[in-house]
Amino acid sequence: MESGEADGGGLVVAGGQAAVGANGSVVFQIYRDGTLVADSGPMTVGQPAKRLTADLTGGTELRLVATDGGNGNNSDHADWGGPLSTCR
Numbered sequence: 001m002e003s004g005e006a007d008g009g010g011l012v013v014a015g016g017q018a019a020v021g022a023n024g025s026v027v028f029q030i031y032r033d034g035t036l037v038a039d040s041g042p043m044t045v046g047q048p049a050k051r052l053t054a055d056l057t058g059g060t061e062l063r064l065v066a067t068d069g070g071n072g073n074n075s076d077h078a079d080w081g082g083p084l085s086t087c088r
Contacts, residue, residue: 025069026078028052032059042069049081056085 024045030038030052037054056062062085066078 022075023071024075024077025071026076027067027069028078028080029065029067030054031061031063031065032056033061044069 022045025042027042028040028050029036032054037056038052040050040052043050064080064083066080068076
């Protein structure tokens with residue numbers, strides 16, 4: 001999990017890709033001030049990366065989270081690719 005300060009406005013765009021064993025799954029999530037604003041849904045091995053976009057307007061904290069997909073963390077591996085925050 002990574003966390004940082006949002007600039008109070010803008011957008012975050014991040015790609016998420018799961019590299020997991022046959023039974024693994026992950027979910028990528030973006031939170032603004034503790035509120036979930038984007039969710040990839042469950043991802044398993046072989047799926048292409050998903051692009052997540054979230055409006056951060058008015059926020060002061062940004063969290064990028066990768067969870068175990070609800071089935072435990074056996075064989076799970078998650079990579080965030082190129083998160084980018086922009087100002088409007």
